[in-house]
Amino acid sequence: MDLTLQVWRQASRTADGKFVTYDAKGISPDASFLEMLDVVNEELTERGEQPIHFEHDCREGICGSCGMMINGVAHGPIGGTATCQLHMRHFKDGDNIRVEPWRARAFPIIKDLIVDRSPLDQIIQAGGYISVNTGSAIEANTLPIPKPVQEHAMDAAECIQCGACVAQCPNGAAQLFTSAKVSHLGLLPQGQPERYDRVIRMVEVMEEHFGSCTMYGECEAVCPKEISIDFIARMNRDYLAAKFKNRKEAGG
Template sequence: MDLTLQVWRQASRTAEGKFVTYEAKDISPDASFLEMLDVVNERLTERGEQPIHFEHDCREGICGSCGMMINGIAHGPAGGTATCQLHMRHFKHGDEIRVEPWRARAFPIIKDLMVDRSPLDMIIQAGGFISVNTGSAVEANTLLIPKAVQDRSMDAAACIQCGACVAQCPNGAAQLFTSAKVAHLGLLPQGQPERYERVVRMVEIMEEHFGSCTMYGECEAVCPKEISIDFIARMNRDYIAAKFKNRKSEANG
């Protein structure tokens, strides 16, 4: 199939960027979106031009490295998929495809389609962990966790930190990401001791960098792991509860 791409090219964080049009001819419908870009890049390199920069690693939808706005939708039109798992059979011969990087103040462009997503790491550093002495693994049946709780925690833990929720959100909010990280620990017994401290710390860092939630539901719709916005409600509940629970201890501290 033959396609016309309009790709955002930007040489560096501070450089002016612009859309550049590329013809992508003879693309296999079985190629992934990234493989299609590889073909285009191969031809650019042969012509002595700079290839299009984009982030990628596992190419099997589990690492969270790749991601771009494809025709105005994060990770493209397929739904429930990362860009690497989006196949060209979702497009038609002759299609024009516009490719843009994630856009948010918190995600400055490094080059072309590659952005710096460090603020997501900062949210994790603020509380996305449990404090335990590491050592040999604990016997698995020491802590019994109901199956329904395990499943829900795993639904949240499926987040691969790709940033599509932020990119798609009209408010540039990272609520879906943060709420998933808050929930996957907050649901399990191991996460209880720091449950309320954790949500406050993570939300505070989140709000320094990102927008706020108005329940558009866009994040849920593009999330490659189909994480539910119900986790956002859960985070709000824990945050509000934390503010009331902690006010005495904070005042005495």
């Protein structure tokens, strides 16, 4: 199939960017979106133009490296799919596709489609963990965890930290990402001792970098792991409870 791409090119963080039009010809419908870009990049290299820079690695939808706005939608038109798992069979011959980097104030552009998502790591550093030093763990089966609780925690833990939720949100908010980690750990019995302290610390760092959540729900719609927006409600509940509770009493 033959396609026309409008791709955002920007040489560096401070340079001006612009859309550049490229032809992608003879693309196999079985190719992934990134493999289509590989083909375009080989042609660009042949012509002596620098290839389009985009972040990618595992190409199995799990590392969270890749991500771009495809016709205005984070990770493109197919739900529950990261860009690397989006296949060209979902497009039509002759389609015009606009490709942009994540657009969010918290994610400055590094080059072309690559952005800096480091504020997400900072949220994890603030409290997205259970404090247990190596060697001090109890025997694993000492603590039974009801299967539904484990499954629910796993639903949240599947987040790949790609940043699509932020990119799609009109406010550039990171609530879905933050709430997924708050919930993963807050649902499990191991996560209880730090539960209320954790949510406050993570939310505070989140608010330093990202916009506010006004429940558009676009994050959930584009999440490649289909993480539920219910987790945001859960985080808000914990956050409120943490503010009201005597934190010492709550074990935080």
